[in-house]
Amino acid sequence: MERGQIVKSLAGRDAGEWFAVVSAGEDFALLANGRERPLERPKKKRRKHLALTAGALDEEALRSNRSLRAALSCFCEHCDEGGK
Numbered sequence: 001m002e003r004g005q006i007v008k009s010l011a012g013r014d015a016g017e018w019f020a021v022v023s024a025g026e027d028f029a030l031l032a033n034g035r036e037r038p039l040e041r042p043k044k045k046r047r048k049h050l051a052l053t054a055g056a057l058d059e060e061a062l063r064s065n066r067s068l069r070a071a072l073s074c075f076c077e078h079c080d081e082g083g084k
Helices: 065-083
Strands: 005-009 018-024 028-032 043-046 050-056
Touching: 005 028, 018 065
Parallel strands: none
Antiparallel strands: 005 018, 005 050, 018 028, 028 043
16 A cells, blocks of 8 residues: 555445545555545544555645545546446
């Protein structure tokens, strides 16, 4: 798991939501989506509760909450069209 990788939450009250990895350790990852979980206050979540995707964001998308929201929404729209 790398910084910028897009993941989907599988468990908890945020199940089904898309996040970007801010940083990752051995057991946990810090996630942000720019809205409920901004870059300044990422969510700590166990790696086993995340579904990894092949999608990744560049450092430019992780620069601000606004750019993170825009990049995730484009990715989510693509997935809703059948690109999962």
